[in-house]
Every structure is written in structure tokens, then in C-alpha cells.
Amino acid sequence: MAANEDPKAVAELLWGLRKAPSRGPRPAFDVTQIADAAVKVADAEGLEAVSMQRVAAELGFTKMALYRYVNDKAELIAVMIEAAVGAAPDLSGIAGWRAKLEEYARELSAAWRHHPWLPSITAGDRVMGPRETAWPESALSALADTPLTERERLDAIMLVSNHIRATHAAAIPGTQTWTSGEAAPIMRDLLLLNADRFPLLATTHATPSATTTQEFGLHAILDGLEHAITQRTPKG
Amino acid sequence: MAANEDPKAVAELLWGLRKAPSRGPRPAFDVTQIADAAVKVADAEGLEAVSMQRVAAELGFTKMALYRYVNDKAELIAVMIEAAVGAAPDLSGIAGWRAKLEEYARELSAAWRHHPWLPSITAGDRVMGPRETAWPESALSALADTPLTERERLDAIMLVSNHIRATHAAAIPGTQTWTSGEAAPIMRDLLLLNADRFPLLATTHATPSATTTQEFGLHAILDGLEHAITQRTPKG
DNA sequence: GAACAACTGTGTCCATCAGACACTGTGTAT
DNA sequence: ATACACAGTGTCTGATGGACACAGTTGTTC
Structure with a gap:
């Protein structure tokens, strides 16, 4: 070890x-x-x-x-x-930073789906190889025409990647957070037993929704980035 | 093992x-x-x-x-x-979901700073104890007055928590992503040596910025959530 | 009070792990 | 031809998590 x-x-x-x-x-x-x-x-x-x-x-x-x-x-x-890690996606054929980033997220998610052990060990400070390095390079290309600073672009693509990483396990087949895995049902029972101490969690019955956890988060992140981008873009 | x-x-x-x-x-x-x-x-x-x-x-x-x-x-x-895990923060004294979530993120970050090994093992499907369970309960309280569905609130607080988790290592003292750790400088040299293959990454000199990686991401996430919230709030 | 059963911490043992090192054999350069 | 650099193997060590038998301790029951 x-x-x-x-x-x-x-x-x-x-x-x-x-x-x-x-x-x-x-x-x-x-x-x-x-x-x-x-x-x-x-x-x-x-x-x-x-x-x-x-x-x-x-x-x-x-x-x-x-x-x-x-x-x-x-x-x-x-x-x-x-x-x-597979080949990094070529986003040049897609119009608009948002569509590009969405495609990037999809590709990243797909790559990790093929190798479920990958997201957990690719976190943190680490030397990447050339094939892997092509991924953030690809992601940066999505934000090239954007008024964000270099630093912000880097932060933005890390934000997207980290979100995909974090929601990866929950996004596997059709499962959802709090309902996947073998710990989840036990956690649920515990919350119901202790509903007085955790009323908000206990009443959160994981209501089925149209979007997945991953989609919701990605959408929110992209909305947030859009806000930052339009804010920096001189109007007119 | x-x-x-x-x-x-x-x-x-x-x-x-x-x-x-x-x-x-x-x-x-x-x-x-x-x-x-x-x-x-x-x-x-x-x-x-x-x-x-x-x-x-x-x-x-x-x-x-x-x-x-x-x-x-x-x-x-x-x-x-x-x-x-310390005691979950009491957000009831803070006005507004956004300020509450910001405080929550700060508290979470502080708790993890005291125990740097904590964020990495608290990821994924897992049975939580009562003290730990109080944290998401606290986070949910921030969104209680919000038009989001239960599911969305859960997704939202996971989004925030996961972001803090992912940016935790980079947020430690005054360090920044791509410049912290011992792998980063080597990675930097490799990018400069291969600037033709990775032009965007190579020219990204990690320009110093006013906000940290963690702040940038949190800001974007909160902006995105605000967008979702105002969208669902009937105007007038 | 004596016998019993439940429970304690200890000592011993095992499989598995990453890795060090010495060794024999092989191919190339001189 | 000979020396050297390299290949894969066998053996060993120290650490790991954990199974299991054991002797000592303590509350319960007669």
C-alpha cells in the first residue's frame, strides 16, 4: 500500500x-x-x-x-x-457554448459509465496522460468564444466535470439519489423512525420527477454560467 | 480489506x-x-x-x-x-435561501477543513449517523420557503455539497486548482512542452483572480438555483 | 454461596497485499 | 568470444483485515 x-x-x-x-x-x-x-x-x-x-x-x-x-x-x-479514458469529444461541430458543454457532459458521463471505477480515482491532484489531457482541452474549447477569463473557464469546466463525477453513481441506470444502492432503503427507514428529529428529510419521499439528479444539477450549473457570461457581455 | x-x-x-x-x-x-x-x-x-x-x-x-x-x-x-462531523449549522437566523445556503457551504467547508480525510469518504451511497444526518436536514431548511419540489431541493443541496467536496482540496489554504499539490507543476511543464496539442490548456496560465475556484462555482450554482426558483415563482 | 452462562480482552493463525532483492537466463554491443 | 544490460522468477518481509480458541471476569440463577 x-x-x-x-x-x-x-x-x-x-x-x-x-x-x-x-x-x-x-x-x-x-x-x-x-x-x-x-x-x-x-x-x-x-x-x-x-x-x-x-x-x-x-x-x-x-x-x-x-x-x-x-x-x-x-x-x-x-x-x-x-x-x-476514451477519445475526447470534438465539439467543433456544435454551435454555442451551452450545447457544447452539454455534449461534453454527456460524453464524459458515457465514458465513465463504461468504466465505473474511473470517476473516483480521477479526482484530486494528479498527473494526467495525453489522452486524458485532451478532455479538459476539449471542454475549454466550448468556452473559447466566451468573455470569461482563462481562470473562470477552467473553474467552469471543473464545475461541470465534478458535477458529473459526483452524480455518476446515482445516474447509472434509471436509479436516483436516495433510492439507489443498498444503504438507501435503510437510511429511509431510519428517517421515518426519526421523523421528529429530521422532519424535512423524512417527508422528502423522493418524489419522481421528469429530470434526473444529474440533469437538474447540470441545468442549474449551466444557468449559472450563462448568468456570468451574459453579465460580462457588453449589451449592444 | x-x-x-x-x-x-x-x-x-x-x-x-x-x-x-x-x-x-x-x-x-x-x-x-x-x-x-x-x-x-x-x-x-x-x-x-x-x-x-x-x-x-x-x-x-x-x-x-x-x-x-x-x-x-x-x-x-x-x-x-x-x-x-460537527454539529450541523442552525440557519434559522439567516434571511433568504441564498444567504442560508452560502452559510451552509461555509460551515461545511470549515468542518471538512478540520478533518481533511472526511470529504473523500463521505461520498457515495452510505448509511449516515444522526449527527451527520442533521447536515442535509439543515441544508433543506434553507430551501423550505422555496417553490422547488422536494426532489429538487434534495438535488440542490447535493449540488452544493458536492461542489464543496470537489473543490475542498483546492480550497485549503491560499492554494488554487492547477497550482496546488506536487503534481501540478509537472503537469504545467508537460502542457508547455506540448502546447501545440493542448493550446487552450497551455495558455491558461492560471491567471490570478479575485475569487477562488470554490467561490466561483458556488456563485454559479446559486445563480442557477435562483434562476430555477424565480422561474417557478408566479410573478405578481 | 456455588454453578453457570455471557461476555471480556488476548494470543495465535491465516490469506492477501505491495514491494525488496538475489538469481538465472537472454540478447546485444564491443 | 566475452562482457554487460536487461528479462522474468522465486523467495522473503512487513503490514493489512479478520477468524478463532482461549483464560479470566461478572451478573444471573439455583
Whole structure:
């Protein structure tokens, strides 16, 4: 559980700056095969099933062989992410920043739906690979014609991405927050039992609505951004 | 690393439904002392330093003694959360839903600042204890006089909470996104080296701004909610 | 008061994890 | 031909969460 967390080494790995050796036996595989195998395990059995042992077994090699390609497990995770994120969407064919951002959110959500373990580990300070980096680049393009400052554009796309991330679990099939998962029904019973202490929560029966939690939040965020944009746009 | 994840058992623990035994030796301590010790470790050395061994040592007992009070580590985490979350804010003295939500966001942010490990583990489907449950109850009170539906109110407060959670790390002292952490400067160098592939990101020099990332997002969210609220409010 | 049953904390054991290190074998450069 | 750099393997360590048997303690029941 050490996970060296050496961002410089991770960067060299992800951006192809590792020097290829000239002498010695040919490697039996490469780092992308490791990444693919690990992604396969994570997709099938969850991220917690991904161990050096398990991934090595998937490739038919011993655990320690992986350490020739990857310094530690943190690097394994890094290449997994880079392998699992798909191609960033091209938003140039869409008119208007709002439609672009909506499409971006949809694409992001779809990518994460294919790899449910992805959103949780892509949070926080981290070195991204080139494929992943293309995503925020794409998102920024949506706001290019906007009067927002560079800083605000960055904040705006993080706001959208973080919202999709947070609502990801609740947005999976047709489930909704407070009604999905196995903890939710128990939580509901507890609230009803303690309705005197938590009247607002207890009476919130998760009324079915036309929009999902994810849609509601995205809509609100975009409305808020629109407000900021029109405010900065000189009228006339 | 099993973590039984039995939400029913967790609920019994957190809501005080565990039957107290009548016979046998008196317990040397109780579950709240375990929780406090674990919180102390997490605050000082991070969540990853919290192991059964470590917490038991803190109390001067063996690891296995803890299992008399807690079924597994998942329950340890659960009582840690309940012990660490402070008292939910009372928003009744504040006028207007927007000011109330702003205060709520501030309080939430402050609570998490005292326990930086808290936001990451409080995400997702989970059984909450009574102290923690008081928080969303408090947040809902901010929107009570609002024309939003129950569902929308829930979605709204989750939107705010999730935003605070996501921007928490970046909001710590005076740091900003893309400039905090040890990965950020490396990421920056990579972007400059590959400015042709990522022109928008590369030229985004994280221009200093008056507002923080957290403030910008919260402002946008509240603007969006205001839009939804005024839209539903019959004019005249 | 004695016997019993419930309960306590302890000691021992196991599987699994990430990772260090020594080793044998292999291919290339000299 | 020989030396060297590299490959994958086997073995070991320390930490993890947790199962289980055990001896000691205490309230309940006779």
C-alpha cells in the first residue's frame, strides 16, 4: 500500500519519455498490455480486485515481472486511467457554448459509465496522460468564444466535470439519489423512525420527477454560467 | 480489506440500537473512544494511517479487542465519520435561501477543513449517523420557503455539497486548482512542452483572480438555483 | 454461596497485499 | 568470444483485515 506517488516518474511513463533499452532480452509484453489487463479486471470485478498479482496472472506472468514496466501500483493506476479514458469529444461541430458543454457532459458521463471505477480515482491532484489531457482541452474549447477569463473557464469546466463525477453513481441506470444502492432503503427507514428529529428529510419521499439528479444539477450549473457570461457581455 | 459493508449493522451501530449486554466483565472502553482515537490518527497522519492495529495501540489495547465494539473496518470508518462531523449549522437566523445556503457551504467547508480525510469518504451511497444526518436536514431548511419540489431541493443541496467536496482540496489554504499539490507543476511543464496539442490548456496560465475556484462555482450554482426558483415563482 | 452462562480482552493463525532483492537466463554491443 | 544490460522468477518481509480458541471476569440463577 505504499504507492510511491512520484509524479515525475508517472509523467515520464504516461508521456512516453521512458528510454527504451537496447540490450537484453526482448520484453515479453509492454505497459499498454498491462494497462489493458488491469482495466479488464477493474471493469469486471471492480477496482479493489486490481492487484499486482491479479493483473500479472491475467497476463500469464508473475507479479514481479510487472515491476519491470511499472515502478509501483500508483503507476499501474495511472496507466489504467490513460488506457480507459476514451477519445475526447470534438465539439467543433456544435454551435454555442451551452450545447457544447452539454455534449461534453454527456460524453464524459458515457465514458465513465463504461468504466465505473474511473470517476473516483480521477479526482484530486494528479498527473494526467495525453489522452486524458485532451478532455479538459476539449471542454475549454466550448468556452473559447466566451468573455470569461482563462481562470473562470477552467473553474467552469471543473464545475461541470465534478458535477458529473459526483452524480455518476446515482445516474447509472434509471436509479436516483436516495433510492439507489443498498444503504438507501435503510437510511429511509431510519428517517421515518426519526421523523421528529429530521422532519424535512423524512417527508422528502423522493418524489419522481421528469429530470434526473444529474440533469437538474447540470441545468442549474449551466444557468449559472450563462448568468456570468451574459453579465460580462457588453449589451449592444 | 474485506469490509463487510453490511449497512444494516452499520445503522444499528450509529443509531444506538446495539443491545447492551448485562452479564460479563465491564467493557474497558466504548465505541466513541475508538472513534475519537481513530479520528485523532486520521487528523494527524491521514486516513491511510488508520488501521485496527494503530487505533488499538492508541487506546492501549490489542487489535482484536476493537472487534468487540465494531464488526469490521467499515464500521470503524462509519463511527469515525459520525464522530468527526460537527454539529450541523442552525440557519434559522439567516434571511433568504441564498444567504442560508452560502452559510451552509461555509460551515461545511470549515468542518471538512478540520478533518481533511472526511470529504473523500463521505461520498457515495452510505448509511449516515444522526449527527451527520442533521447536515442535509439543515441544508433543506434553507430551501423550505422555496417553490422547488422536494426532489429538487434534495438535488440542490447535493449540488452544493458536492461542489464543496470537489473543490475542498483546492480550497485549503491560499492554494488554487492547477497550482496546488506536487503534481501540478509537472503537469504545467508537460502542457508547455506540448502546447501545440493542448493550446487552450497551455495558455491558461492560471491567471490570478479575485475569487477562488470554490467561490466561483458556488456563485454559479446559486445563480442557477435562483434562476430555477424565480422561474417557478408566479410573478405578481 | 456455588454453578453457570455471557461476555471480556488476548494470543495465535491465516490469506492477501505491495514491494525488496538475489538469481538465472537472454540478447546485444564491443 | 566475452562482457554487460536487461528479462522474468522465486523467495522473503512487513503490514493489512479478520477468524478463532482461549483464560479470566461478572451478573444471573439455583
